Amino acid sequence: EAGVAQSPRYKIIEKRQSVAFWCNPISGHATLYWYQQILGQGPKLLIQFQNNGVVDDSQLPKDRFSAERLKGVDSTLKIQPAKLEDSAVYLCASSSFAGAGELFFGEGSRLTVL
Amino acid sequence: RKEVEQDPGPFNVPEGATVAFNCTYSNSASQSFFWYRQDCRKEPKLLMSVYSSGNEDGRFTAQLNRASQYISLLIRDSKLSDSATYLCVVARGRTNAGKSTFGDGTTLTVKP
Numbered sequence: 001e002a003g004v005a006q007s008p009r010y011k012i013i014e015k016r017q018s019v020a021f022w023c024n025p026i027s028g029h030a031t032l033y034w035y036q037q038i039l040g041q042g043p044k045l046l047i048q049f050q051n052n053g054v055v056d057d058s059q060l061p062k063d064r065f066s067a068e069r070l071k072g073v074d075s076t077l078k079i080q081p082a083k084l085e086d087s088a089v090y091l092c093a094s095s096s097f098a099g100a101g102e103l104f105f106g107e108g109s110r111l112t113v114l
Numbered sequence: 115r116k117e118v119e120q121d122p123g124p125f126n127v128p129e130g131a132t133v134a135f136n137c138t139y140s141n142s143a144s145q146s147f148f149w150y151r152q153d154c155r156k157e158p159k160l161l162m163s164v165y166s167s168g169n170e171d172g173r174f175t176a177q178l179n180r181a182s183q184y185i186s187l188l189i190r191d192s193k194l195s196d197s198a199t200y201l202c203v204v205a206r207g208r209t210n211a212g213k214s215t216f217g218d219g220t221t222l223t224v225k226p
Contacts, residue, residue, distance in 0.1 A: 035216075041218050041219075042201050042218040043158065044216070048213065091158075101163060101205060102148075102163075103150075103158075105158055105159070106157060108157055
C-alpha cells in the first residue's frame with residue numbers, strides 16, 4: 001500500500017516569497033492533516049480536512065497560510081508571503097474515518113526562509 | 115501552559131537499561147492517547163496506543179492515569195535502535211484521531 005506522498009521534499013525561499021506544498025494521502029483515507037514542525041518542537045496542527053471540508057483550522061495563520069482539498073483527495077498548502085519564522089518541516093498526515101486513531105505521515109517538506 | 119507536556123530530556127542510557135518517560139495533559143475531555151516515535155529527520159510513526167488498563171508490546175509498556183491526567187511509557191532492555199524522540203499525543207476524538215495534540219517529545223539516546 002502506498003504511503004502519504006508529499007512534494008517538494010526541500011524548498012529554500014527568501015522572505016516575502018510564496019511557496020506551495022502538495023500532499024496525496026493514503027487511498028481511501030477521508031481525513032487529511034497539515035502539521036508544522038519547528039526544530040526541537042512537536043508537530044503543531046495547522047488544518048484538518050474531513051473529505052473536502054475543513055474540520056479545524058483554528059491554528060492556521062490565515063493572513064498568510066491557505067490550504068485546500070478540492071476533490072477530497074490530494075491537498076495543497078500555500079504560504080504567501082513567507083516569514084523567517086515559517087522555516088519548519090510541513091508534515092501531511094492522513095487517517096481513515098473509522099480508524100483506531102493512527103495518523104500516517106508523509107516524509108515532510110522542509111522549508112527554509114532566508 | 116501547554117496542552118501536552120513532556121520532559122524533553124535528553125535521556126542518555128546504556129544498552130539494557132530500563133527507562134521511563136512521562137507526559138501530562140491539561141484537557142480532561144481528552145479521549146485517546148498515543149505514543150509516537152520520530153527518528154532524526156524522519157516522520158513520526160505510531161509506536162502504541164495507550165489504554166486505561168495499560169498495554170504492553172514486547173519491551174514497551176504504556177500506562178494511562180485519567181485522574182492525574184498522566185501518561186507514561188516504559189522501555190525495558192533498551193537497544194541501540196531505540197534511540198529516537200518519543201512524542202506523546204492526546205486526541206479529543208475517540209475515532210479517526212480527531213484533533214490530535216502532540217507534545218514536544220522526549221529524546222532518548224541508548225549508548226553501547
